Amino acid sequence: MAIDVSKITETISWKDITEGCKIEAAGNSRMFNTGDWRVNTPVFIEEKCEQCLLCVPVCPDSSIPVDNYKRGEFDFMHCKGCGICAKVCPFGAIVMKMGER
Amino acid sequence: MSIRERLSGNEAVATAMRQINPDVMSAFPITPSTEIPHIFSSFVANGQVDTEFIPVESEHSAMSAAIGAEAAGARSLTATSSCGLALMWEVLYVAASNRLAIALALVNRTLSGPININCDHSDSMGARDSGWIQIYSENNQEVYDNFVQAYRIAEHPSVRLPIMICQDGFITSAAVENIELLEDREVKEFVGEYCPDSYLLNSKQPLAVGPYAVSAYCMEAKRAQLEALKNAKQVTLDVAKEFAALSGREYGLFEEYRLADADYAMVIIGSAAGTAKDAVDQLRAEGKKVGLLKIRLFRPFPGEEIAAALQNARVIACMDRTESFNAQCGPLGAEVKSALFNARLMPVVINYVYGLGGRDVTVESITSVYADLIKIDQTNDAGEIYRYLSLRE
Numbered sequence: 115m116a117i118d119v120s121k122i123t124e125t126i127s128w129k130d131i132t133e134g135c136k137i138e139a140a141g142n143s144r145m146f147n148t149g150d151w152r153v154n155t156p157v158f159i160e161e162k163c164e165q166c167l168l169c170v171p172v173c174p175d176s177s178i179p180v181d182n183y184k185r186g187e188f189d190f191m192h193c194k195g196c197g198i199c200a201k202v203c204p205f206g207a208i209v210m211k212m213g214e215r
Numbered sequence: 216m217s218i219r220e221r222l223s224g225n226e227a228v229a230t231a232m233r234q235i236n237p238d239v240m241s242a243f244p245i246t247p248s249t250e251i252p253h254i255f256s257s258f259v260a261n262g263q264v265d266t267e268f269i270p271v272e273s274e275h276s277a278m279s280a281a282i283g284a285e286a287a288g289a290r291s292l293t294a295t296s297s298c299g300l301a302l303m304w305e306v307l308y309v310a311a312s313n314r315l316a317i318a319l320a321l322v323n324r325t326l327s328g329p330i331n332i333n334c335d336h337s338d339s340m341g342a343r344d345s346g347w348i349q350i351y352s353e354n355n356q357e358v359y360d361n362f363v364q365a366y367r368i369a370e371h372p373s374v375r376l377p378i379m380i381c382q383d384g385f386i387t388s389a390a391v392e393n394i395e396l397l398e399d400r401e402v403k404e405f406v407g408e409y410c411p412d413s414y415l416l417n418s419k420q421p422l423a424v425g426p427y428a429v430s431a432y433c434m435e436a437k438r439a440q441l442e443a444l445k446n447a448k449q450v451t452l453d454v455a456k457e458f459a460a461l462s463g464r465e466y467g468l469f470e471e472y473r474l475a476d477a478d479y480a481m482v483i484i485g486s487a488a489g490t491a492k493d494a495v496d497q498l499r500a501e502g503k504k505v506g507l508l509k510i511r512l513f514r515p516f517p518g519e520e521i522a523a524a525l526q527n528a529r530v531i532a533c534m535d536r537t538e539s540f541n542a543q544c545g546p547l548g549a550e551v552k553s554a555l556f557n558a559r560l561m562p563v564v565i566n567y568v569y570g571l572g573g574r575d576v577t578v579e580s581i582t583s584v585y586a587d588l589i590k591i592d593q594t595n596d597a598g599e600i601y602r603y604l605s606l607r608e
Contacts, residue, residue, distance in 0.1 A: 124431040124432070126432075128435035128439045128442075129442075131435045131436055134312060134314035134425070134436070136413060136422060138420055138422050139421055140423075
């Protein structure tokens with residue numbers, strides 16, 4: 115009955131798309147590429163980063179992964195390039211590439 | 216055993232609703248459909264149904280509550296008219312695109328303005344492209360029968376779309392007629408229990424209803440929705456066949472009345488078809504080859520079948536009970552002409568606007584239309600092809 119969510123991709127035929135675009139599964143929004151809406155792109159300069167993690171909670175798209183109290187590279191499949199992280203960073207460890215994906 | 220009764224069209228619909236015993240009704244009163252939730256809420260108060268009745272604050276809320284209830288897994292319905300349907304506009308599309316088999320009892324009334332409470336089809340014709348199935352009724356018996364069949368069409372696995380059962384405001388909704396009702400048990404068995412495949416209140420299966428579809432999905436979603444609407448045509452016929460076996464009353468996509476050998480055909484929707492049949496009988500008695508096609512299913516539009524039924528007609532009158540302000544044709548005229556063109560048929564088609572805001576339709580006025588058609592054929596001059604009937608010049 116429940117469909118395999120991994121089969122809902124941008125190449126799906128209209129014959130296979132779920133009724134009313136229903137998604138019969140939970141926790142799958144990370145599977146959908148919304149990062150291609152981005153116009154400006156943040157650049158993470160790791161050597162300047164002090165791992166204060168101020169950038170993490172302000173990201174509206176949860177696109178800064180944290181592992182063992184350390185942030186890593188941006189999740190560009192979901193980052194929209196809003197630039198809030200660059201604004202809050204006290205160390206200049208995030209700069210925005212304007213007009214670039 | 217059928218039960219002989221005499222009921223108004225609104226009472227007939229409310230009776231069908233009681234026999235169906237749906238899970239949720241959300242409604243807001245508006246003339247001339249107010250009686251339907253009014254009567255139905257008395258069934259709720261009397262314990263004759265176990266429906267959850269939600270008196271909402273507007274028609275937008277009525278449809279939104281029906282959408283929420285249907286998505287949750289409840290068989291849901293509402294009733295409205297005119298501006299009430301217009302206020303539902305935005306969410307009508309949401310009900311259809313989310314493939315929710317809600318039933319709506321529509322009592323046709325004109326849209327303002329000028330403000331007027333009487334019958335024409337501007338409300339439902341405005342909503343004709345919202346993705347809902349639309350079925351129209353000529354009289355009280357038909358609106359009862361159509362409502363009993365509604366969920367069987369809407370909930371069919373190949374369809375799963377909302378359905379609008381329309382009747383003419385006051386003309387049938389308030390007029391009392393003889394009617395044959397099915398027994399409660401027969402209706403319950405015919406309609407059956409609602410067992411949706413997926414629903415929000417199913418704790419075993421997480422479900423997202425109505426997610427955002429980016430450009431990569433939106434067109435595919437619409438095409439799939441179209442397929443479901445197309446499927447409704449065959450399902451309507453299948454359900455009608457079962458209903459005929461139960462009730463003895465036969466329905467199709469449309470009704471042909473003395474049409475097979477008619478040179479002069481009228482295509483019409485709703486209660487005026489009854490008046491037109493009297494005109495046809497009188498003219499046939501005079502030897503005039505006139506006939507009638509009464510639309511039952513308007514969405515999906517059975518264009519191929521209608522073109523085939525009209526293939527022998529020399530001159531056709533399309534009767535639109537609405538003005539759609541495109542300065543060319545009415546919605547029925549557009550559909551019929553499109554269907555004829557697709558079938559490579561080129562009869563003369565005159566589009567009449569009639570009965571707006573409750574303007575009387577009489578045997579005489581319909582007879583004058585047939586007289587126009589005959590004259591056009593004899594003079595080979597169509598003249599004005601977009602006309603108003605019974606208008607003071």
